[in-house]
Amino acid sequence: MRIDVVSIFPEYLAPLELSLIGKARQDGILDLHVHDLRSFTTDRHRTVDDTPYGGGAGMVMKPEPWSQALTAVAEARPGHQGKPVLIVPSPAGERFTQAMAHELAGEEHLAFACGRYEGIDERVIEWAGDHFDVRPVSLGDYVLNGGEVAVLAMVEAVGRLLPGVVGNPESLVEESHSDGLLEYPVYTKPAVWRDREVPAILLSGNHGKIAQWRRHEQFRRTSERRPDLLEAFDAGKLPRADRSAL
Numbered sequence: 001m002r003i004d005v006v007s008i009f010p011e012y013l014a015p016l017e018l019s020l021i022g023k024a025r026q027d028g029i030l031d032l033h034v035h036d037l038r039s040f041t042t043d044r045h046r047t048v049d050d051t052p053y054g055g056g057a058g059m060v061m062k063p064e065p066w067s068q069a070l071t072a073v074a075e076a077r078p079g080h081q082g083k084p085v086l087i088v089p090s091p092a093g094e095r096f097t098q099a100m101a102h103e104l105a106g107e108e109h110l111a112f113a114c115g116r117y118e119g120i121d122e123r124v125i126e127w128a129g130d131h132f133d134v135r136p137v138s139l140g141d142y143v144l145n146g147g148e149v150a151v152l153a154m155v156e157a158v159g160r161l162l163p164g165v166v167g168n169p170e171s172l173v174e175e176s177h178s179d180g181l182l183e184y185p186v187y188t189k190p191a192v193w194r195d196r197e198v199p200a201i202l203l204s205g206n207h208g209k210i211a212q213w214r215r216h217e218q219f220r221r222t223s224e225r226r227p228d229l230l231e232a233f234d235a236g237k238l239p240r241a242d243r244s245a246l
């Protein structure tokens, strides 16, 4: 997978050189390029923003530098078929979910446009539709100062799903949201820690009972912390008898 990120703060993406994502880049699994939007300006001051039409506080990102940067990105991999996906982090975007992470992990080429200020001139989003599958995306119902932190999160969420990135692919199966529920609690040695014992079932060696206990805990946690997920969950997957534990 190729990933291109455009930002006025390219150094914000430095953490993507670390840990599993950094190793994926060294291993050639992930081909990540970060571009400074200002290198696509033509004026002496390398201007990327201006005042908003219609008034209001703050500044808006000018369209021309973005069109230059995104054209360069779209042309970066002429060999590959189809339009790259352009993710535009935005508080007004569709919600980023694990399902979307899985969907994006199947793409050949992802591009991320990191807005700052009050956002990017809307005409860029419209224009980009000729070159990209444009997806405004939000990490959640809160507002950051720019798209970079959202991109760090999304690149990690997507990158870790690529084959060869995490050591044991099994660990991707039983994690929160992989089956629509929150994950069960985990424990390790010592068996007793500060007078707190590990649930006895986990020491029983009875793998059927352990699996049942873990499933109960998934439903209990989801019911307590994210009832919205439970409503969305396909009730037919859990026999009624198991719900009695909730």
Ligand SMILES: COC(=O)c1cc2cc(CO)sc2[nH]1
Residues within 6 Å of the ligand: 089, 090, 091, 115, 116, 117, 118, 119, 120, 137, 138, 139, 140, 141, 142, 143, 144, 145, 146, 147, 150
């Ligand atoms: C959860 O917040 C976000 O995903 C988010 C993305 C962006 C982009 C901004 C600059 O236009 S502010 C902002 N917040």
